[in-house]
Amino acid sequence: EPEVTQTPSHQVTQMGQEVILRCVPISNHLYFYWYRQILGQKVEFLVSFYNNEISEKSEIFDDQFSVERPDGSNFTLKIRSTKLEDSAMYFCASSERGAGPNQPQHFGDGTRLSIL
Amino acid sequence: DQQVKQNSPSLSVQEGRISILNCDYTNSMFDYFLWYKKYPAEGPTFLISISSIKDKNEDGRFTVFLNKSAKHLSLHIVPSQPGDSAVYFCAASGGATNKLIFGTGTLLAVQP
Numbered sequence: 495e496p497e498v499t500q501t502p503s504h505q506v507t508q509m510g511q512e513v514i515l516r517c518v519p520i521s522n523h524l525y526f527y528w529y530r531q532i533l534g535q536k537v538e539f540l541v542s543f544y545n546n547e548i549s550e551k552s553e554i555f556d557d558q559f560s561v562e563r564p565d566g567s568n569f570t571l572k573i574r575s576t577k578l579e580d581s582a583m584y585f586c587a588s589s590e591r592g593a594g595p596n597q598p599q600h601f602g603d604g605t606r607l608s609i610l
Numbered sequence: 611d612q613q614v615k616q617n618s619p620s621l622s623v624q625e626g627r628i629s630i631l632n633c634d635y636t637n638s639m640f641d642y643f644l645w646y647k648k649y650p651a652e653g654p655t656f657l658i659s660i661s662s663i664k665d666k667n668e669d670g671r672f673t674v675f676l677n678k679s680a681k682h683l684s685l686h687i688v689p690s691q692p693g694d695s696a697v698y699f700c701a702a703s704g705g706a707t708n709k710l711i712f713g714t715g716t717l718l719a720v721q722p
Contacts, residue, residue, distance in 0.1 A: 539709040601653035
């Protein structure tokens with residue numbers, strides 16, 4: 495069964511450094527998402543991306559964050575200057591079409607980001 | 611943000627019995643509800659969903675019930691198996707947005 499793949503599985507970065515998290519969505523999917531889960535908290539929506547542009551973003555997704563689909567397969571999340579509070583599990587997801595009946599989002603296994 | 615709530619942090623069930631996981635929501639705009647299962651060190655895995663125009667959806671051992679008037683949904687697993695032991699998340703979306711709003715999860719332990 496097709497799956498969403500994320501790399502790396504664990505990223506350790508010094509505070510203030512830039513980090514890029516990578517995702518390969520399911521190949522025929524058109525909608526892409528990033529979520530994060532801080533330890534002990536809920537899974538939170540960050541951003542959705544469709545047709546090469548951001549379709550929606552949360553309050554968390556400030557100017558330090560950016561997303562890109564640099565080629566036909568990868569979808570990346572960049573954090574420009576990391577802060578301690580960015581430490582979390584970051585999940586990439588994709589769906590074939592937008593939300594609605596029979597349009598579930600499928601998630602990758604996540605990247606654990608640890609900011610020192 | 612308490613739009614989706616799972617009030618039971620954990621549930622323990624004997625193998626072969628029914629597991630019932632509950633979820634409440636507050637936003638009337640939600641029109642699509644999903645259940646995900648999550649094992650440690652893995653991402654959420656989609657299990658089953660239901661549209662707000664239905665009150666029940668069944669897929670094998672998994673059935674989701676939706677009570678719109680009570681803003682409540684539940685996931686029934688029958689019969690429960692040890693491999694079902696995981697954290698179960700309820701999620702919802704609706705209105706003009708695709709984003710999923712997640713509950714806090716319920717840890718299900720199925721005892722052999």
